[in-house]
Amino acid sequence: MGMGRITELLRQIALVAVMASPVAAEEVPRTFGMSFDEGLSTSGLLDYILPRFALKTGRRFDPEMAADLSLAAGQGAPFAQRGDVVYGVDLLTDSDAAMRFRDWLLSEVGQNTISTFAPETGDPYGPVVIEEVVEEDYFEGDIPAGRLVAETHCTRCHKVSPEDRSSIGSTPSFMAMRALPDWAARFVSFYALNPHPAFLQVDGISAPFDVSRPPTIPPVLLTLDEVDNLLAYVQSVAPADLGAEIQHQ
Template sequence: MRFVLLCLSLTLFASPSWSQEEIGLAAPEDVARSGLLKHILPRFSLKTGIRVVADDAGAMVLAVGPPGQPVFQRGGDIYHLRIQDETRQARFQDWLMSDVGKRTVESFAPTEGDPFSASFETVAAPESDAIEGDALLGEKLSLTHCGRCHVIGPQNRMNGLGSTPSFAVLRAMPDWSNRFQAFFALNPHPSFTQIEGITAPFDPERPPPIHPLMLTQDELDAILAYVSVIRAADLGAPLKLQ
């Protein structure tokens, strides 16, 4: 009997499917608070042996609006899943898009608010707003370089500076495109920002006060592409700029 129990224990602990490193999933506060993740993530893990956990700094990101794969809807919001080029993350996305995954999402009954639906139609963003470029790369660059001060999304919503507007707030401004295209010339950015082939080198007598932000023109284009497709914050009445 002891031999059987020992073999069973060794089998469980040696199982490759459960010994893999867990994958983090960052989600908006309303989704996390609803309890949906506690409903779907254990079911996916039980089915596949791939452990996905809620994590504000996760490699996978759920967010309202593109970029990413639209996976479910609540009220008027369509949530998109953004993943990296990784097999287990792709499997989670495929599961959410499968009939089983959709039924799992729709079987969840939140105690408050609207139910979630996995059956919906997406509407492409107006071409006049979308900027061509690698939006997924732009999201990563934004988190790395701009996330030190700005809230980019749910991944770093607790890390931005209180005096610094989030990307969603900046996106809501009528001149958001001009602001992002020329951000390196707007204070306080010139003192620590270099855009390859555009900005002049730092003055040796006035070094950057913080770790410098270094970007190529292609990387700046990627950030612009990302910002062009994120959802703008609802600020109520139109902004009056001075």
């Protein structure tokens, strides 16, 4: 075969090689580190849920890694309750694998998995009884001020109170989101969840907007105080009745 043919062959091989190695592009770590209250481990809960999570998502806990997330009593987004103790999850880094574990813990599947674990001794882990968490005033802030923040900056898309008639129908209302078992985790991180980062920033936390993709609606800048007040307001919102209770079975 002539030179031209060989060059063409080499070009094709190179092309195939490029297409066959998308690995570099999606090299997101599939493992995460974690710190946790010892009881969660000695009770057997972690040994029970971690393999199930790994099976579902291909993401694994690596005991050798520094903590990307922490599971502890009385902190973070509540994911389980044993007796009077409420365990919460806190993300410590932006690890994708850890974020998936957090989301799984707070999801219906995760909650059901936790509830099916039967420890050899002691109480079972139940889903968090949301009313009790609310009584503990999980978020502290100025509720009327938080309502004003919501009415000023969120009603463009969300219905933020039962009286609010201004928002668009397809976006979840605050009352509907408030009824989800993981409402706290969603509201704590809403500014990092799409579509918000495209137009909304929290002072001192958010990265600057991408200069090549400026916001298409008037940008919103919130202070941390405003976010605290917003969270206190959302906590005070009566959850919508979404029919059958999903977290108790």
